[in-house]
Amino acid sequence: MSYAKRFDKRRLDEMRKIDAKVGVIKRADGSAMFQIGDTIAIAAVYGPRALHPKFLQNPEKGILRCNYDMISFSVPDRKRPGPARRSTEISLVTEKALLPVLDLKQFPNAVVDVFIQIVQANAGTRCAGICAASMALAHAGVPMSDLISAISVGKVSDKIVIDLNKEEEDHEEGATDIPVAMNSEGEITLLQLDGNVNKNELFQALEFAKKGCSEIDVIQRKALKDFYKGVKNE
Amino acid sequence: MNDDYIRTLVEKGKRIDGRKFDEFRKISVETGVSKNASGSARCKIGDTEVVVGVKFDLGEPYSDSPDEGTIMVTAELIPLASPEFESGPPGVKSVELARIVDRGIRESKCIDFKKLCIRPGEKIWMAFIDIYPLNDDGNLVDASVLAALKALQEAKFPKLVDDKVDHESKTNVGLKLGKLPILTTVYKIKGNLLVDVNSKEEQVIDSRLSISVADGNIHALQKGGDFPLNIDDIKKAVDIAIKKENELVKFLK
Numbered sequence: 001m002s003y004a005k006r007f008d009k010r011r012l013d014e015m016r017k018i019d020a021k022v023g024v025i026k027r028a029d030g031s032a033m034f035q036i037g038d039t040i041a042i043a044a045v046y047g048p049r050a051l052h053p054k055f056l057q058n059p060e061k062g063i064l065r066c067n068y069d070m071i072s073f074s075v076p077d078r079k080r081p082g083p084a085r086r087s088t089e090i091s092l093v094t095e096k097a098l099l100p101v102l103d104l105k106q107f108p109n110a111v112v113d114v115f116i117q118i119v120q121a122n123a124g125t126r127c128a129g130i131c132a133a134s135m136a137l138a139h140a141g142v143p144m145s146d147l148i149s150a151i152s153v154g155k156v157s158d159k160i161v162i163d164l165n166k167e168e169e170d171h172e173e174g175a176t177d178i179p180v181a182m183n184s185e186g187e188i189t190l191l192q193l194d195g196n197v198n199k200n201e202l203f204q205a206l207e208f209a210k211k212g213c214s215e216i217d218v219i220q221r222k223a224l225k226d227f228y229k230g231v232k233n234e
Numbered sequence: 235m236n237d238d239y240i241r242t243l244v245e246k247g248k249r250i251d252g253r254k255f256d257e258f259r260k261i262s263v264e265t266g267v268s269k270n271a272s273g274s275a276r277c278k279i280g281d282t283e284v285v286v287g288v289k290f291d292l293g294e295p296y297s298d299s300p301d302e303g304t305i306m307v308t309a310e311l312i313p314l315a316s317p318e319f320e321s322g323p324p325g326v327k328s329v330e331l332a333r334i335v336d337r338g339i340r341e342s343k344c345i346d347f348k349k350l351c352i353r354p355g356e357k358i359w360m361a362f363i364d365i366y367p368l369n370d371d372g373n374l375v376d377a378s379v380l381a382a383l384k385a386l387q388e389a390k391f392p393k394l395v396d397d398k399v400d401h402e403s404k405t406n407v408g409l410k411l412g413k414l415p416i417l418t419t420v421y422k423i424k425g426n427l428l429v430d431v432n433s434k435e436e437q438v439i440d441s442r443l444s445i446s447v448a449d450g451n452i453h454a455l456q457k458g459g460d461f462p463l464n465i466d467d468i469k470k471a472v473d474i475a476i477k478k479e480n481e482l483v484k485f486l487k
Binding site: 072 | 267268269270271272274281283285287288289291308310312313314315316317321323324362364366368369370371401402433
């Protein structure tokens, strides 16, 4: 049986509704919210600030430290509060996804801390987290050469789709999840895959990701501009 | 900002943001933080923001109360919310926050634990109440209680199929809450009593007293801070909390 029509009636290359906002956590040096469908991520940036313990310091340039986690009630089965293996790994790949556009040479021995929390989860949380983090870094004024956008693409049954929701991830005929992040030039900074696709399918999926990320990039930039417009008017 | 400046200002009867001593910042309480919670709410007091989710799950009753369900309150002071919070296992501050919220709800008996019993001695509902500050600009505990109570008002039990919880589907049955335990924390700075301190004021307090009040009755107290309170302070603080109950409970209507 083929996956003829998407559960929520979207086109195969259609993302869920996106909302993005900057400046959602006042205490932080930079912050942002990124919502895609029912998935909501928030990110806060603190720093550049002194890095402890000292042996982690790099005298050449500042380091980026990302921390991804989910709020206990963001998922159907209560998640035990606190980090676990999954969130540790996602924190790591998030760091790698963002680092290429950051310029931390001005901040030797310092750290830029990025904290990401998923408030409500319906698939695609690491990508939503990366989108929020990228905006939060820009909002914090950390020197950046570009923004990073991220989207999950994949295969549901026999169809290549963009932005799988939870129902699609759990499709009885199997689903392949491919989280992708890239800069505005289309250079890929995150690529993971769980499932089973052939080469053609992979590249079709990456085409979808490129198109999706460029749409997200526009939304991220607009949210940043809107924030500063608001500042001027206040 | 200089700590001495804040304290000197209070001595002169003033606060850094121009509020009166017994004046809260703007409060808002709303529901619907996460569709995946049994119930969830967000409370903002000024720039302080806390989200709380309630999740029902199955458990076994304690042997000394075989026909009662229970609640479990957890607070995670995630480093996203403040430059002072650090990752890692819950510290003493988050444990205290959770326990203050727990005791107010438990002692006021606003939840009838007997109604959380499914089969005496075997199966009960546990209500997990999880607190997450998203922005700490002081007075987290008062905001946490408002958000927790709103989330409890909103919470719906999940479906129970063959003694298993189906977390994906909710019933339309909720808790019937009794009188709500509203918490007001009164802070003492240089002999003056203030409510709803912001994060700058919070750093220079001498002591504090959190007071849980339902229908004019006190259900929980927690004293904090490095300096003592005298009886007169406590009397005044309780009066403030009783007055504030009526003011704050309106946000839960």
